[in-house]
Amino acid sequence: MANIKELSKIPERLTGGHRLCAGCGASIAVRQILMGTTSPVVAGAATGCLEVATTIYPYTAWNVPFIHNAFENVAATISGAETAYRALKKKGKITKDIKFVAFGGDGGTYDIGLQSLSGALERGHNFVYVCYNNEAYENTGVQRSSATPKGASTTTAPAGKASYGKPQMRKDLTAIVAAHNIPYAAQGSISHWNDVVTKSQKAFAVKGPAFLNILSLCHRGWRYRQEDTVKVSKLAVETGYWPLIEIENGKWRFTYRPKERKPVVEFLKTQGRFKHLFKEGNKSVLDEIQKDIDNYWEYLEKLVRAT
Amino acid sequence: MMTKKLIALTGDQAAAEAMRQIEPDVVAAYPITPQTEIVMNFSQFAADGRVKTEMIPVESEHSAMSACVGSAASGARTMTATSANGLALMWEIVYITASLRLPIVMPVVNRALSGPINIHCDHSDTMGARDSGWIQIYCENAQEVYENIIVAVKIAEHKKILLPVMVCQDGFITSHAVEGISIFPDDKVKKFIGEYTPEHSLLDVENPVTYGPLDLQDFYFEHKRQEAEAMKSALKTIPAVLAEFNKTFDKSHDLVEEYKLSDAEVAIVVLSSTAGTAKGVVDELRKKGVKAGLLKPKFFRPFPKARITKALSNLKAVAVLDRSDSFSGEGGPLFSEIKAALYESEKRPPVIDYIFGLGGRDIFPEDIKKVYKDLQEIKKTKKIKSPVNYLGIRE
Numbered sequence: 261m262a263n264i265k266e267l268s269k270i271p272e273r274l275t276g277g278h279r280l281c282a283g284c285g286a287s288i289a290v291r292q293i294l295m296g297t298t299s300p301v302v303a304g305a306a307t308g309c310l311e312v313a314t315t316i317y318p319y320t321a322w323n324v325p326f327i328h329n330a331f332e333n334v335a336a337t338i339s340g341a342e343t344a345y346r347a348l349k350k351k352g353k354i355t356k357d358i359k360f361v362a363f364g365g366d367g368g369t370y371d372i373g374l375q376s377l378s379g380a381l382e383r384g385h386n387f388v389y390v391c392y393n394n395e396a397y398e399n400t401g402v403q404r405s406s407a408t409p410k411g412a413s414t415t416t417a418p419a420g421k422a423s424y425g426k427p428q429m430r431k432d433l434t435a436i437v438a439a440h441n442i443p444y445a446a447q448g449s450i451s452h453w454n455d456v457v458t459k460s461q462k463a464f465a466v467k468g469p470a471f472l473n474i475l476s477l478c479h480r481g482w483r484y485r486q487e488d489t490v491k492v493s494k495l496a497v498e499t500g501y502w503p504l505i506e507i508e509n510g511k512w513r514f515t516y517r518p519k520e521r522k523p524v525v526e527f528l529k530t531q532g533r534f535k536h537l538f539k540e541g542n543k544s545v546l547d548e549i550q551k552d553i554d555n556y557w558e559y560l561e562k563l564v565r566a567t
Numbered sequence: 568m569m570t571k572k573l574i575a576l577t578g579d580q581a582a583a584e585a586m587r588q589i590e591p592d593v594v595a596a597y598p599i600t601p602q603t604e605i606v607m608n609f610s611q612f613a614a615d616g617r618v619k620t621e622m623i624p625v626e627s628e629h630s631a632m633s634a635c636v637g638s639a640a641s642g643a644r645t646m647t648a649t650s651a652n653g654l655a656l657m658w659e660i661v662y663i664t665a666s667l668r669l670p671i672v673m674p675v676v677n678r679a680l681s682g683p684i685n686i687h688c689d690h691s692d693t694m695g696a697r698d699s700g701w702i703q704i705y706c707e708n709a710q711e712v713y714e715n716i717i718v719a720v721k722i723a724e725h726k727k728i729l730l731p732v733m734v735c736q737d738g739f740i741t742s743h744a745v746e747g748i749s750i751f752p753d754d755k756v757k758k759f760i761g762e763y764t765p766e767h768s769l770l771d772v773e774n775p776v777t778y779g780p781l782d783l784q785d786f787y788f789e790h791k792r793q794e795a796e797a798m799k800s801a802l803k804t805i806p807a808v809l810a811e812f813n814k815t816f817d818k819s820h821d822l823v824e825e826y827k828l829s830d831a832e833v834a835i836v837v838l839s840s841t842a843g844t845a846k847g848v849v850d851e852l853r854k855k856g857v858k859a860g861l862l863k864p865k866f867f868r869p870f871p872k873a874r875i876t877k878a879l880s881n882l883k884a885v886a887v888l889d890r891s892d893s894f895s896g897e898g899g900p901l902f903s904e905i906k907a908a909l910y911e912s913e914k915r916p917p918v919i920d921y922i923f924g925l926g927g928r929d930i931f932p933e934d935i936k937k938v939y940k941d942l943q944e945i946k947k948t949k950k951i952k953s954p955v956n957y958l959g960i961r962e
Contacts, residue, residue, distance in 0.1 A: 324772070326778065333629060
């Protein structure tokens with residue numbers, strides 16, 4: 261458990277003045293994650309909102325060493341930095357203990373960066389990979405990704421007369437990552453800050469790769485009022501839409517279990533991206549989404565029991 | 568006189584041997600034919616504890632170059648190696664490496680770029696990367712591969728240059744043929760290249776630097792201008808580095824190699840291993856009284872224009888042998904650049920192009936003799952019937 265008084269003493273590593281939107285979930289996620297260690301940190305980011313809005317030359321919002329390379333390769337890039345660190349430490353050219361963290365959006369992680377991530381996880385680099393997951397290519401104007409949920413309307417899988425938006429379920433990336441048998445993987449939501457910081461502390465503490473999939477809302481893409489980011493995040497957790505889980509050395513666990521899961525429509529109705537689902541004729545899609553969530557929750561319960 | 572060791576090595580092994588002596592901090596590489604033996608041999612050196620290098624056995628060439636960027640930005644001396652489709656897969660990051668001014672040295676074993684798929688030699692892979700901001704050195708034989716990789720480290724890391732370098736050798740022809748290679752003593756190589764101490768490092772947590780920021784209309788142009796200037800001024804700095812290398816190791820490296828060119832009337836311009844074959848033809852023709860010569864550009868990037876113009880402008884006819892096509896309909900890339908270089912010259916010899924050896928098609932002394940014969944005809948008639956020709960092909 262993180263102590264907020266202690267956390268407040270950690271100097272800001274991502275400063276204000278960057279150009280992310282007011283109410284953006286990404287910067288909240290980054291700041292919570294960077295509270296997970298007091299060691300010096302080297303950060304990398306994939307091309308995306310976070311990188312674009314925090315490093316417009318000649319300005320930077322990063323108070324820690326930072327590298328951006330391209331869209332699909334932040335895991336490989338950080339793996340190079342982490343290896344260089346080991347090589348130079350062995351030579352005595354570096355004496356400090358340094359932590360490495362890579363940030364990628366869901367596009368840069370679930371889709372185009374998946375191979376790079378898988379390679380880095382398999383090689384066992386000592387780094388934390390954070391997917392700041394806003395469930396679409398928000399940076400380029402809300403295109404679908406494999407993290408986009410069923411039924412959401414995006415600009416490349418829009419709702420229309422013949423479509424209810426994305427027909428497929430989102431990819432279960434956390435499980436895919438866990439299948440690499442890394443020491444630590446978890447899902448978090450910025451609404452549950454203490455849960456995120458605690459998971460980040462664990463992720464930075466393990467030896468080897470750790471993965472954090474943090475639901476980091478985008479009010480522009482999800483279409484809700486910018487001041488509601490935390491409220492909508494909370495509903496994602498309370499409805500079971502985004503379960504707070506962790507996989508520690510192969511053991512699955514809920515880190516938070518809502519007393520009673522609210523119906524998923526409570527979450528869906530807050531956002532413009534699902535608005536069309538509430539029109540006549542789409543009730544079956546809403547039922548399907550609820551069923552998917554119930555089934556997935558049951559699947560997680562089985563994993564928790566089995567491990 | 569320094570003690571030299573003569574050992575039998577292939578071009579790939581010679582590259583690995585140079586890397587063993589350089590002993591980079593980090594090597595991130597992915598195997599691809601015909602580069603594979605470089606990675607295999609070097610991995611064995613690491614496994615046997617003969618180098619302290621940290622290996623990153625990446626899952627693709629894209630990740631190889633990406634990891635190299637992370638490593639080099641962290642202040643580690645970093646190398647990789649590739650061929651053909653592997654270079655194509657890392658393409659995006661090849662440009663980023665140069666723009667970040669990271670002094671990564673990469674042996675490239677030239678191989679035909681798909682499609683159709685083919686594993687044998689031509690220059691379509693690195694010729695495509697000629698505008699990526701990398702220095703390119705082309706090697707005639709395994710000895711040159713060995714020496715150029717060592718000097719490439721010094722060139723790449725030179726404070727006035729700071730650009731990545733490709734050291735290119737012909738796939739299979741050089742990479743898999745065994746030659747007697749003269750090896751320098753380890754300590755002498757290490758002393759020559761020295762320690763790598765970059766001005767900035769990603770691992771300098773006390774002085775955090777942001778690498779790879781978003782660079783828009785305000786500054787992108789200035790940064791690309793700086794990159795262009797770095798390459799241009801490298802042409803002035805490289806000869807000094809080569810001179811230091813020559814002095815240390817008793818060698819005679821230069822930007823270009825002129826072979827029997829001073830009194831020549833006709834000459835061929837060709838890169839890499841084919842220059843060796845052509846030199847034999849020149850010797851034969853000289854015995855018959857033909858004033859034949861050869862120009863082998865060793866550096867293609869930066870393009871040593873002044874040296875090339877000076878070497879060629881007094882000739883009566885010049886043939887360029889291109890081991891890749893540009894599909895412009897106007898010949899290969901070497902041809903275009905040689906012609907452009909001569910445009911500003913007061914004396915402009917007629918220049919003819921021969922595209923040859925694509926996909927590893929062998930080139931024989933007879934083919935090269937035919938080119939010199941054509942040149943003598945051009946010398947006589949001062950006319951070129953067909954500016955772009957294909958050599959050693961069924962048509």
